[in-house]
Amino acid sequence: MADFTDEDDALLSELGVEVASKAAPSRTPREERIIAGFEDIQRFYEEHGHPPRHGEDRDIFERLYAVRLDRLRELDECRALLEPMDTQGLLGGPRGDVPVVADELDDEALLAELGIDTAPSGLTELRHVRSSAEKRAAEEVASRERCEEFEKFKPLFEAVQRDLDAGVRMTRPFELKAEIQPGRFFIVGGQKAYVAEMGELELTPQGRTDARLRVIFDNGTESRMLMRSLQRSLNADEAGRRITEPDAGPLFSDASEAGDEASGTIYVLRSKSDHPMVAHNRELVHKIGVTNLSVKQRIAGARLQPTFLMADVEVVATYELYNISRTKLENLIHRIFEPARLEIQIADRFGRPVVPREWFLVPLFIIDEAVERIKDGTIARYAYDPKQAKLVER
Incomplete structure (x- = not known):
């Protein structure tokens, strides 16, 4: 912006315009890091429609953001720094159940509070040079969005739960990628997942088959993830399960079950x-x-x-x-x-x-x-x- 002369200043003053120049705010590295961390939380809120939450069934990145948000709410200096940019009202929400020690806001401490061990260099990789696996995980979480048609799919999840309660369906460990087909249900990350759509099969540069899916989750979100991404999630989740198709079971069998007659x-x-x-x-x-x-x-x-x-x-x-x-x-x-x-x-x-x-x-x-x-x-x-x-x- 051009400098004003004394005459310009006088003229603008007559018009009621203040021309006092404002010095650009100077941020310390710590303040820049606090702001960057809060912006991550804001992006999560915009993508998912709710603040990050605690819980072992939550994704690691959501859990990390939840602990970080607790710390930011706890520290007065952080609240004073961030409140002008807190358009979603995140700082005014309730704190979670994870105990918070208002100390350094580094990701290693946050992960430690989640019970996750990190090597000395692991945090740097997480923040700056993340592995391809971590990037894929972050992309899969970020790709979740609110399912606008969830009312159409909700009865399907309710019917599946009734089938499970009645023994018409069962759950078993996930085994093969070939099991991922349209119309099938899985349990991943503690949520039921329904494969609503599958695109055409394509070959990856490694010569493996893959396809784009539309996956609906029972929490009202959906994801346009790749078939191999769902496969990786199911394999990585110790509780990952395939929900079987409706089966009459041994309705007509030679052996009766407890409480059943012939x-x-x-x-x-x-x-x-x-x-x-x-x-x-x-x-x-x-x-x-x-x-x-x-x-x-x-x-x-x-x-x-x-x-x-x-x-x-x-x-x-x-x-x-x-x-x-x-x-x-x-x-x-x-x-x-x-x-x-x-x-x-x-x-x-x-x-x-x-x-x-x-x-x-x-x-x-x-x-x-x-x-x-x-x-x-x-x-x-x-x-x-x-x-x-x-x-x-x-």
Whole structure:
């Protein structure tokens, strides 16, 4: 900027313009390092929508930033330096659970607080000359972004959890890159990951196959990572797991499981309840269950039991099956018809509210088809679509 003469100063003064020059702020190396560290935290906030958090299931870089932010909040000199640039209000948030000693703000001390040993030169590499593996890890974390369509994927994660709870799916250690395919679920970094999309396979300069993925995580984020990046993450994570496909398991087997008999009966009932929802949809509202008793024994005293809607019932279909795991079979049937589960609340004979869980809004002919697919072993590939009123391939 050009220097002003005395006349210029006088003229500008008449106009009410101050022209006193401001000296450029001089920062010490320590202050520059504090600012640079805070800018890393700000970038993390912009990319992920939340401040860095503590926790063993978090990425190492997020954990490092979380401890660093705790230190910055603790030190008055740091707060005074950084508050003018704290547009996200990061310094005013609560401190984490990791104990903080307000000492030097170097990354080696931060990593030590996380229980991670570092060689004397490791910190320099982390900050200045990081290894290619560390760079890849940082890039993978940075590539996470909020999934704008997460409401579309959320039901998938909920269904997978139900399958795991029911024993329809299992988890096992991840083994091969070939397991990474669209539509499959994994557990990595303590989160469920769903491979929503996969691009065309390409050869790397090393002659290995790779492809760009769209991976959705159950915390509402997504990443456009490479297949080999997901493979590395799963291999590096001791708790990394593959979630298996829905499997009827040994529904028809020579050996029975604990608590199972060698045979069972699938029964389908209609309720004679005068509840408006039931009365209006009586031809569609069905209770589907499995029992080792006679069906007549099972429904005895139905009018006194909330599971039967406190009303008499009509048996509309039964299916005899042999060498079957009844628990797995019932869980499987309920999973298939979960989208059509009847949401109804009734009062038991003591006036307490009860929500029965085995009633579904589904036509009888669809139940017939499901049983046939159970018999031929193809049922695990299907789910019920209430909008089309049909079984569709998953």
